[in-house]
Amino acid sequence: AAVELGNHRHFMHKEIFDQPQAVIDTLQGRITDKEVITEAFGFQAAELFDQIKQVQIVACGTSYHAGLVAKYWLEDIIRLPCQVEVASEYRYRNPVLQDHTLVVSLSQSGETADTLAALQLIKQRAQQLDFKHIASLCICNVAESSLTRESDMTFLTHAGPEIGVASTKAFTTQLVALALLMMVLGKRHKTLSVKREAAIVAGLKKLPGLIQNALTHEAAIQQLANSFADKHNALFLGRGTMYPIALEGALKLKEISYIHAEAYPAGELKHGPLALVDEMIPVVAIAPHDDLLEKLKSNLQEVNARGGQMIVFEDEASNIQSDGSFKVLKTTSNVGRITAPITFNIPLQLLAYHVALIRGTDVDQPRNLAKSVTVE
């Protein structure tokens, strides 16, 4: 059946508000009270996952950003080496493939030509090299797709059809899927304690509510959007998993409002982007309440000292002071290691959406872009 807009002006807006339900649907049947269910990744999952020693993620666009978040989780939480690469680069640079690699392709559509080619290249190389322990997993939103057909295992994100070209709920559910994958791999490799697993599962159960809460800040974000409408550039800053979220926030803004936006890991500011900062470049920073908060705060002072306009999305506990050049919005409270990047992405989606609305662009069908890039 055709997807209906309901009360929403655009599919993107509807899809942003679909996210709490999309998370519920993606978790459904994949977790118990305290545990992730290994078989959610297929009946061969335990056997295949036991043989792997590293993870290689390939993806494009927004899906690539989900992969970047997963690298932080896999390496930090379960100590599994992980590489993430844009599929169009991976496929042409003659990469070194090692045996015992889990190849994860991430794709909303399952039809992105470069992602498919990267996976095919890996499979072909594995055969030539006679590697016996290469396993492939596709995390996808479309059940019958080219990528799922090429993969040993498929994990479907149950985001529902995504119509807006700019990906929103598919990204959120990819992150949920990657969190579950991280936990299953940690269980198999005995690098995730029962206690930590239970805590992450509890966090994921709270996620729909946390997203709902972030969505309630729409009116305030709409206000903030006014200060972007006449700008030509914007800078997004984050550290840790908020760096890929900053990349995703910048991509959303570029895609639908046509404002040039760049994202930087906040620690890299003084290696270049600080030279750009003046009152014409809004700087968006993401400030979770974590170990890097104090470092981020000093990065923000550097921006402030150069007259930059700061927009900070923070956790209630982060406590950054609003003043003339600092606009601080408390969009999350008490989010954890896994739920933080997912939750902080929500205000960035809304920001891009409202800036695009003010600028009158075609939100669901941005110029020059396609939903699914099936040719190179």
Ligand code: G6P
């Ligand atoms: C296109 C879309 C993006 C998407 C990317 C990868 O560029 O406009 O929204 O992130 O392709 O698509 P996939 O279906 O592989 O996730």
